[in-house]
Amino acid sequence: MEIEETALPGIGLRHDFQTRSGRRLGVVSHHHGRRDLVIYDSDDPDSSRDSIPLTAEESDALSELLGAPHIVEKLADISSAFAGLVGEQIAILADSPFAGRPLGDTQARTRTGASIVAVVRNQIVHASPRPDFRFEAGDIVVVVGTPENTASVAALLHSG
Numbered sequence: 001m002e003i004e005e006t007a008l009p010g011i012g013l014r015h016d017f018q019t020r021s022g023r024r025l026g027v028v029s030h031h032h033g034r035r036d037l038v039i040y041d042s043d044d045p046d047s048s049r050d051s052i053p054l055t056a057e058e059s060d061a062l063s064e065l066l067g068a069p070h071i072v073e074k075l076a077d078i079s080s081a082f083a084g085l086v087g088e089q090i091a092i093l094a095d096s097p098f099a100g101r102p103l104g105d106t107q108a109r110t111r112t113g114a115s116i117v118a119v120v121r122n123q124i125v126h127a128s129p130r131p132d133f134r135f136e137a138g139d140i141v142v143v144v145g146t147p148e149n150t151a152s153v154a155a156l157l158h159s160g
Contacts, residue, residue, distance in 0.1 A: 014038075018045075033132065035059045060124050087142060088150040089120075090157055094137040097160035104131030112152040114145030 006014045008028065016026035016038075024040035033056050041049040054062065092099055098106055108116055119126045119133065120140040126133065135141070143153045 016040075029130075033130070037062070060126060063127060064124055084146055085144060086147050086150055087117075087144050088154065090141045090143060090150075090154045092135045092137055092139040092141060092157060096135070096137070096157055098135050098157055099137045101135060102131060103129055103133045103135065106153075106156060108143075108153050108156060111156060112145070112149045114143050114149040114153045116141055116153070117144050118142040 001017055004016045006016070008014055012028060012030040014026055014028045016024055018024050023042065024045045026038040026040065028036040028038060028051075030036070035054045035056075037052040037054060038048050039050045039052075041047040103116060103119075106116075108114060116129065117127070118141075119129050119135070120142065121136060121138070141153075141157060143150045145153070
């Protein structure tokens, strides 16, 4: 399935795709965290028929209903499909220097080469967390990379 990404200057990003039945759907991710579910007009795929604003909590609930928790389960499949790539789950401990701080403060990708692909909090998967996502003690951070750079993320999240 092809997902089109469009930058919306001053707003955020829009991701659109076409269903097998020919309908177009999209999600607008605003810089400040809100998301809009967009349903395009059947007769004019460039025209929005309806837009439903979602809070972060509503977005997470919809993601969960649509299967986001399976992201963690699929990491094993990714590891076997890409030699040398592993998925690790790292807990944010209460004494972590990043508890209460945004993901962007870690600079994990730049510093380690690994990618933080999700955060699991209270059994809710926050897929593709943005740099302003704030970690809380007890979060499980899902990291993908080589064994060495995922270990570096673990050290970073535990010690700074």
